[in-house]
Amino acid sequence: MAAHNALRQRVTWFPARPGRPECPVCRRIEHLVTNCLTKLTARLVEQPDERQSFAAEPELCGPHAYQAREYAGNAEIALIYELLIRAYRSQIASRQSAGIPTLYQHPCVACNTRDEAEKQATSGVADLLCVPDLREQFRQTHGLCLPHLDLVCEVASEEVRQFLRMDECERLDRLAEDLARYVRKRYPVPTQEETTDTERTAAGRAVLKMYGHLGAMKR
Ligand SMILES: [Zn+2]
Ligand SMILES: [Zn+2]
Secondary structure, three states, rough: OHHHHHHHHHHOOOOOOOOOOHHHHHHHHHHHHHHHHHHHHHHHHOOOHHHHHHOOOOOOOOHHHHHHHHHHHHHHHHEEEEHHHHHHHHHHOOOOOOOOOHHHOOOOOHHHHHHHHHHHHHHHHHHHEEEOOHHHHOOOOOOOHHHHHHHHHHHHOOHHHHHHHHHHHHHHHHHHHHHHHHHHHHHHOOOOOOOOHHHHHHHHHHHHHHHHHHHOOOO
């Protein structure tokens, strides 16, 4: 049980706060990638040497570079990009032939963090679901997104796989019913009928269920 408690600290599915990814794997990825990008931007701002290395080898893919902008002020981003822009300017100037240097030839640190977090969290969830009590608790949540359900099933025992299949079919039935009720009340012409919270959030939950949380997607 001690091992399970240690695991639960890394893979938490309770409680899903509003606005947070509901899938425990998405949530873990989002947490670690945010951490990684926050620390990276702080290092780049505080340490001139790090800025120099980043200018020579920018270790961020495009989507994560955009995300990293959220974790620093405009002046800090300007400080980082001034060096980067100058470095690329001299690389372009020194090229004999036409064409420009490839920006994304360096592995992205945030993508690496994402991939590692996904691997650990999927096997963490597969292990936790071996415990009947935790399985019952899992049933009370919105569960995994479908891309992560697929990955968890790849590493889970046959018993856990069976449980996940049955459990997910029930979840998808409930979600489809929420969607249908909302459509009936609001499309094509809104009726006087009140909608519930569950119905109003169904469309957003359907996108999250099918594709996972945007911050946890593979880039
Ligand atoms: Zn997910
Ligand atoms: Zn990336």
